Amino acid sequence: MQNETVIAGFGGQGVLFVGKVLAHAALEVGMEVTWFPSYGPEMRGGTANCTVIFSNEEIGSPQVLNPTSAIVMNQPSLDKYEDMVVKDGYLIVNTSMTNREVKRKDIHAVCLPATEIAEEIGDKRLTNIVMLAALIKASDFFGQAEMETALKKSLEGKKNDLVAANMIALQKGFEFRA
Amino acid sequence: MTRELWKGNEAIAEAAVRAGLQAYFGYPITPQTEALEYMSWRLPDLGRVFLQAESELGAINMVYGAACAGARTMTTTSSPGTSLMMEGLSYIAGTEVPMVLVDVVRGGPGLGNIAPAQGDYNQIVHGGGHGDYHPIVLAPASIQEAVDIVYQTFDIAEKYRTIVIVMLDGSIGQMMEPAEMPPMQEVRKVWPAWSASSTQGKRERNVLTSIYLDPKDMEKTNLRLMKTWQQIEKNEIRYKEYFMDDAKFAVVGFGSAGRVALSAVRAARAEGIPVGLFRPISVNPFPKQQILALTDKMDGFFVVEMNSGMMLDDVLLASQGRIPVEFYGRMGGVMPFPDEILREIRRLHAEGWKAEGHPRDRWLAKLEQIINEE
Structure with a gap:
């Protein structure tokens, strides 16, 4: 079994970080995982994306044309990735930053005002974690406990003081009902 | 650890x-x-x-x-x-x-x-x-x-x-x-x-x-x-083989091109295509003897690289013209998707191997169209 998740948004929305959290969750359950960032000059202020692949066997290509899931944090990312997700895949949409409905009916779409939820918690930079939690809840890739461990691992060291707020964001994402 | x-x-x-x-x-x-x-x-x-x-x-x-x-x-x-x-x-x-x-x-x-x-x-x-x-x-x-x-x-x-x-x-x-x-x-x-x-x-x-x-x-x-x-x-020869035991032909690729090829080979196997992957790890010294020995068992080699076919020349030398060789590459910092390699694997499986001309020329003849269609 292999899963590919593309996470896309503006530079500064924590696209690479949230990918790292997902990678830590896969590592936590003993899977193979590859975290592959877009690292071109387009990252500065433009769009950013990263691909996280986890699998039970040696991982081949670090990038895929058609991912099994996509977290899209803004309008350009929705426009780019909606058509790319495989049939029956997952599309997590940040409705706070997008201005249209999801067109496809053959995928599992979760649309949530993630930036607003993050602002209610007190920091819009938590948007990424809210959205990741929504993906995990919809897809059941990992359990909530594994996500909590992954989050702590990803924030080890200098960012340790951010754990509490991120845990709330994770909880809110899991609790979201459309 | x-x-x-x-x-x-x-x-x-x-x-x-x-x-x-x-x-x-x-x-x-x-x-x-x-x-x-x-x-x-x-x-x-x-x-x-x-x-x-x-x-x-x-x-x-x-x-x-x-x-x-x-x-x-x-x-x-x-x-x-x-x-x-x-x-x-x-x-x-x-x-x-x-x-x-x-x-x-x-x-x-x-x-x-x-x-x-x-x-x-x-x-x-x-x-x-x-x-x-x-x-x-x-x-x-x-x-x-x-x-x-x-x-x-x-x-x-x-x-x-x-x-x-x-x-x-x-x-x-x-x-x-x-x-x-x-x-x-x-x-x-x-x-x-x-x-x-x-x-x-x-x-x-x-x-x-x-x-x-x-x-x-x-x-x-x-x-x-x-x-x-x-x-x-x-x-100091090093290499890794995947699905080679019962393979009829082999993709040859090193480094990242090799791992992109692995995804394509897995997908092809899922479709019943008997293809394997030979991934050189030591590219110098090059596993010449292994490539030569494989010519006895393989119908052809399909070389995949992220360049214009540089290791291709080493594969051609090592295989001594005993079996056909085909090539696919992307250049200039473009990484191929597994789908591109899978498309070529399917084609080789369905249409068989061509021997006339140079594999680099055959690849170049279609690359422009591939780039334009993306």
Whole structure:
């Protein structure tokens, strides 16, 4: 079994970080995982994306044309990735930053005002974690406990003081009902 | 030991530190810079030498000096930096001192871009510096493999007193994967007998040089280098095979192209196509004997690279025209998707193998259309 998740948004929305959290969750359950960032000059202020692949066997290509899931944090990312997700895949949409409905009916779409939820918690930079939690809840890739461990691992060291707020964001994402 | 998430560039740096690296010299260049950055705090913390040189020319010549002194030494760079280091590499080869270079290859020629590519193959593998010499070139395809290889490179370099180059590309430098780090080796306290270290008045001085004004002396050195290379060709072949047991034909690809091909081969297998993957890890010495032996069992080789078909020439030489060879590549920092390789595998399976013309010409005839349709 292999899963590919593309996470896309503006530079500064924590696209690479949230990918790292997902990678830590896969590592936590003993899977193979590859975290592959877009690292071109387009990252500065433009769009950013990263691909996280986890699998039970040696991982081949670090990038895929058609991912099994996509977290899209803004309008350009929705426009780019909606058509790319495989049939029956997952599309997590940040409705706070997008201005249209999801067109496809053959995928599992979760649309949530993630930036607003993050602002209610007190920091819009938590948007990424809210959205990741929504993906995990919809897809059941990992359990909530594994996500909590992954989050702590990803924030080890200098960012340790951010754990509490991120845990709330994770909880809110899991609790979201459309 | 536990597996931890490592970024490629930092993982190779830590692996070198654990292999007893004593002195690192380098110059920042994307997509390699994190390796230099990591060394800049890690080595001083351990009381070892880190020095950011004024340029790649400075860095490689500092490596040359440290290698002559008998230190475990290395540098890391990316394509344009490697070009600047070529003169130094040739001198190091001529002086027969060991060193390790990691080239995180990017799109080129020229300033190019910072995206993953394999266009340095000919420069690295077939020796870009002047004169008769062969560096050992190893091309890992994952972070764990890169860690394991970098950890061994110093022993290999010292065994043969040669240059070992680890050829990565931008994707492996920038990605994160779990890796288990090998144990920390103690830094060597005794200098090698051949090194230009202090004689302490107890022995004759060692002279290390690459200048042999009398051609007869140079030729003796050339002969010694070539005899060493014969040993290396015998001992240092590395490769990995996937689905080869019952394969009717084989994809051949190294490094990142090899792992993209792995995804395509798995997908083809799921469709019942009897294809395997042969992934050279040592691209110099090249697994010629293995390729030749496979010509008895395979209907053809399908070479995949992120360049214009540089290893393709080595596969053609090794397979001696015994079976057809086909090629697919992307250049300039474009990484192929598995779907592109799968499309070609399906075509070969359905239509069979063509023998007329050169595989590079057949590929070039369709590349423009592929690019235009994207």
